[in-house]
Amino acid sequence: MTTVDVLIAGAGPTGLALGIDLARRGVPALVAERADTLFPGSRGKGIQPRTMEVFDDLGVLDAIRAAGGGYPVGMVWRDGERLGEHHMFDPVEATDDSPCAQPLMVPQWRTQEILYARLAELGGRVAFGREVVSVTQDEEGVTAHFASGEPVRARYAVAADGGRSTVRRALGIGMTGETVDPHPMLVADVRITGLDRDNWHLFPPDGGAGGHLAICPLAGTEDFQLTASFPRGASVDTTPDGVRKVVAARSHLAPEDVTEVRWASDFRARTALADRFRAGRVLLAGDAAHVHPPTGGQGLNTSVQDAYNLGWKLGAVLRDGAPEDLLDTYEEERRPTAADVLGLSTRVLRGETRRGAATLQLGVGYRHSSLARETRPAPGPVRAGDRAPDATVDGTRLFDAFRGPHWTLLALGTQAPAAPVPVVRGPAHPTYGSGLFLVRPDGYVGWAGDTAAAGLADYLARVGLR
Template identity: 45%
Template structure:
């Protein structure tokens, strides 16, 4: 029996597998596809997702593979009518080291995570489709290809058409807004520079060409129904621009849907298997990665016998409201963009909102957020743990890894244990316990180490 079987080797499944493997948990990860994807699909990482990848030890490779501050250049025919950087003015600070999103093709994100996972001794098993499952009080039995895999837990990270979700009898509930079907693909382009995201947007349709870092390709998004070149000629009408060498193409229609539960016994749903977002804002891949990051440390503690089974219920309690909130945000962003295009001559930048950074996501309602002292104007339990420095050391470096981190007066260093790494901070006004996923779990009186013990015991 393996500890965890992950179905689906996209960004969500790979993040979860990496997080569990670094905790010494036995993981198998399978995927129905025989070959790893090469299409761009999602192409942006939010600032909060970059913090997750920092914790997983792949931030340098990720940043080197992407680009920030790519301007949106809008045209009417060959005429440039506007150019804007929606994230202009956002610069790194001590507490927010990654203030802007990173443009990077999804296949590259997956490649980086696969390499990290291989370094942890786990490789993806391709051409391994999960076709059936049963579960009992001790584990899950999954039919995968021609074999059977027995695991203590199963994570469904197998996308919007999730087989696992269907086998569980769960449904993506929601709506399909009346928005034009779009084609998306990767092509090479002659006649356009790679220094901007080129956009031709009209009330009746549009085409957008975004250069993909580290490649010769552009991702093209266009009103559906024609070849990419024909659509470009009809909408843009710019001579001398040639779209050729397509390597990937797909069609999508906007969906706003989610399940009403993320756990069914020993099976957990994450990413697109649990919620499908409008493409506006690019939160699909990001939300899946953060689902995995929330679930990973909880599964790790339970599998290692360091926490009770009830801890796993907090995954649904925390992430289901977040998924619903993000569906609302991306729907509002899409509406604002479409209204701007139709009536104000605007573009994608009309949907810019700080919510898309995901830095403001928090869990104040969670039973894992405990506050016994209150200092107005300071972070509260459930908030994101900011970066910064204490004694010349970077906080994110202290947080990195599978442990809790305790910050408090020097005497708090006695709180170091198998679960906790404690660090003394001169003139600390509180004891602050940071969860393994970078959120504030406990804020207590600086002398109340027993509050930390009670918090951990309650896990």
């Protein structure tokens, strides 16, 4: 029987990002993917600025940027005529503390290729054609059973196997949700002639039985992503002929203008949240824990950040001797975050808010977490639980100092104590104010104080640092 520290079910963005984080920490892990290859479609194509910061730390941001591009401006069409531009995003400017401000568009299949290559570079493993069908666990670990092949024994397992997660169902964890748009949807990756690649082409309903059609060029490829809605109860034909008929019926294009259909699927926009994110030694992440509608580009990003939150905690327990209950803070922090993001996605879908600052996910934080220890009587602009923003302190760029699987202590305008982590010293800074800031490996302030005497040593022991 194969034995690893962590078994990850699912080689989507969540599972691959978690595999990377564990690999760079020296934690033996196996990613088990039921399909024979990586996912082939463009489905989750938006990379939000907070996820870009995560990807910078994981060593893939340059490749992600090279593979994608910015979101094109919408162009509304009617009867073969351009009616005018439609701006889907409220503009947000980059700042010194948030150098990534605009989302990138990268087709999901390309994001996964980049993550997979990085995982392999770090010595991580993906076993394709290995579908987890059940898990059993005891006080020492988890045994995963597969549709074929020998079981795998792990100290912990992570279900990152999608919205229909077999592992979640095997654990008996319920999922509460609703259909937020009853209209069936078609999504497809196509190649088309007759449309420019400078715009996201929008074809509103003409008052007949058809719904909307949107055709978006996918940066870094020759493909377009096509989405179309259908009346309630309608069946969606995902065959190449079916896709061509939709394009011809709802635009000025002819069926033969769709020269290739590379991938197609149907779905209904829904939200769902798992009742809990942990059952013993098995944890849920990504779509296995929360399902998002496609609006606002929140699903993939929330999922990758699940992995980023969980990776350092598994490493701390498995490698640094942190108490096992540190893993309870994963659900404590990520489940409320997922619930908030699900609400945001739904409001965007219903037109109640626009894509803008909230959808960038730079404001996500954990002030109410038990891992957020704010000991200063008069906190400054950055508090325990907040994302640690970028800044330059005495010539050191903080994001450069944070990069890597370690904690960092900032001593700003105060004396730095001896600490078992890298220390950045400097004067008080307008972005942070003054004080001591212990920054977690995932870029959030864990502990903040005026002096180390205010509990820093106890906090370090809590997270496995001595």
